[in-house]
Amino acid sequence: MTAVRIDVGNLMAPRLAGGVEPQRLRGELSDTFRAAFAEMERRREAGELGFLDLPYRTELVREVTAVADGFGQWFEDVAVLGIGGSGLGAESLRDALLGPYWNAMSDEERDHYPRLHILDNPDPHTFRGLMARLDPARTLFNVVSKSGATAETMALYLAVRDRLDESVGPDKARGHLLFTTDHRRGALRRIGEEEGIPMLPVPENVGGRFSVLSPVGLLPAAVTGVDVDALLAGAAAMEQRCREPELLENPAGLLATLLYDAEVRGGRPIHVLMPYADRLRTLTFWFQQLWAESLGKKRRADGSAHIHGPTPVAALGAVDQHSLLQLFVEGPPDKVILFMEVEDHGQEVPIPVRHPDVPEVAYLGGHTLEGLLHTERRATAEALRREGRPNATVLVPTIDAHAMGQLYMFFQMATVLAGALYDVDPLDQPGVELGKQLTYGLMGREGVEVPEIPDPDPEWVV
Numbered sequence: 001m002t003a004v005r006i007d008v009g010n011l012m013a014p015r016l017a018g019g020v021e022p023q024r025l026r027g028e029l030s031d032t033f034r035a036a037f038a039e040m041e042r043r044r045e046a047g048e049l050g051f052l053d054l055p056y057r058t059e060l061v062r063e064v065t066a067v068a069d070g071f072g073q074w075f076e077d078v079a080v081l082g083i084g085g086s087g088l089g090a091e092s093l094r095d096a097l098l099g100p101y102w103n104a105m106s107d108e109e110r111d112h113y114p115r116l117h118i119l120d121n122p123d124p125h126t127f128r129g130l131m132a133r134l135d136p137a138r139t140l141f142n143v144v145s146k147s148g149a150t151a152e153t154m155a156l157y158l159a160v161r162d163r164l165d166e167s168v169g170p171d172k173a174r175g176h177l178l179f180t181t182d183h184r185r186g187a188l189r190r191i192g193e194e195e196g197i198p199m200l201p202v203p204e205n206v207g208g209r210f211s212v213l214s215p216v217g218l219l220p221a222a223v224t225g226v227d228v229d230a231l232l233a234g235a236a237a238m239e240q241r242c243r244e245p246e247l248l249e250n251p252a253g254l255l256a257t258l259l260y261d262a263e264v265r266g267g268r269p270i271h272v273l274m275p276y277a278d279r280l281r282t283l284t285f286w287f288q289q290l291w292a293e294s295l296g297k298k299r300r301a302d303g304s305a306h307i308h309g310p311t312p313v314a315a316l317g318a319v320d321q322h323s324l325l326q327l328f329v330e331g332p333p334d335k336v337i338l339f340m341e342v343e344d345h346g347q348e349v350p351i352p353v354r355h356p357d358v359p360e361v362a363y364l365g366g367h368t369l370e371g372l373l374h375t376e377r378r379a380t381a382e383a384l385r386r387e388g389r390p391n392a393t394v395l396v397p398t399i400d401a402h403a404m405g406q407l408y409m410f411f412q413m414a415t416v417l418a419g420a421l422y423d424v425d426p427l428d429q430p431g432v433e434l435g436k437q438l439t440y441g442l443m444g445r446e447g448v449e450v451p452e453i454p455d456p457d458p459e460w461v462v
């Protein structure tokens with residue numbers, strides 16, 4: 001199996017004007033990283049970083065595959081109801097490994113594995129649109145919520161439950177539900193236990209955005225035929241490579257340290273992830289959530305006040321060369337672009353030779369679509385470099401389960417290491433609590449005070 005690697009050459013001096021001096025990387029930055037690494041290891045030993053153990057939790061894999069290979073295969077459609085970390089992992093896995101057209105394929109093309117839908121936003125149009133296309137009698141609804149109390153997911157569950165009761169009857173409805181939730185607590189677990197609904201556990205020390213390699217992501221993957229052993233083997237391989245205190249040998253450490261340095265020293269707090277592959281587009285949304293929710297904080301890890309956090313931006317090559325790139329090349333020098341290059345797309349589409357007398361078209365003949373993507377990524381990286389704009393490239397050998405496992409572990413470890421570098425707790429998200437409490441109050445949840453929110457002032461509604 002080939003390793004995912006990272007090419008940081010376009011962040012380094014002298015190649016990049018104003019880039020990181022190699023001796024700084026080997027000296028000061030290596031020392032800074034070593035302290036962050038020690039903090040990660042301290043938290044690992046304290047049992048706080050459950051995601052690091054997931055590749056080795058064979059009992060969880062057995063539980064997942066028993067469900068996926070057993071009653072999971074009775075269904076034509078699987079709908080995941082989950083938001084944030086409880087939906088984005090499954091979505092990114094589906095798009096990367098099954099392809100963006102999975103749900104449009106025939107049963108034969110899908111080898112009779114079910115279609116996979118992700119329902120995250122409680123948007124009534126999306127909900128009705130999906131329900132109109134599903135036969136509840138042939139659908140499994142996988143309700144995914146670590147807390148078991150997220151308003152959006154619970155509302156979708158209730159709406160689904162009514163429809164299930166109507167179409168298959170209250171008794172059979174249970175056989176169309178699967179709850180993935182905290183292994184001990186929460187309202188969803190309570191409902192599941194009371195009603196005898198099958199459940200999969202999310203380990204206590206695995207938070208939402210670090211849960212893709214737990215049953216949260218593994219069940220949707222396994223039920224659609226993804227090789228979860230290869231996925232976890234890839235994650236394990238990356239986890240082992242990143243158990244390395246030497247900065248230059250630790251890919252996740254290198255990414256975290258250079259992005260951190262680009263911000264605090266180089267004034268570049270915007271971190272763009274830009275793969276040149278449609279199948280990795282939803283991975284950029286997964287990364288965006290991971291990086292933003294983990295690192296955007298108003299307090300240091302010790303609780304003292306300190307507003308900080310890089311802004312992740314999801315982009316796609318080559319599409320955003322015709323949208324965002326102008327800003328990246330000539331706009332404020334506040335960004336680092338992290339490209340992703342898929343070395344072998346596994347598909348070759350030759351570009352035919354035609355119109356030899358039209359030079360604007362003729363030069364393309366004889367190449368391939370894959371070759372064009374590679375060339376555009378290289379050319380764009382070089383254009384940025386020449387303008388003094390720092391960029392790096394994650395090299396992905398090919399998009400398969402092993403590589404995806406590596407990528408998830410790579411970005412998750414980089415996030416925890418970046419948390420230590422920024423001196424914030426990457427595992428919490430206190431900033432989203434107030435909005436949740438206000439929503440509960442406005443929606444009339446028992447025990448929560450109805451908040452006073454001023455009505456719109458007509459003077460300011462234009």
Ligand code: PA5
Nearest residue numbers: 084085086145146147150208209
């Ligand atoms: O990363 C996180 O913790 C969040 O994004 C959660 O995944 C998201 O809020 C959904 O939470 P839950 O799984 O509890 O429904």
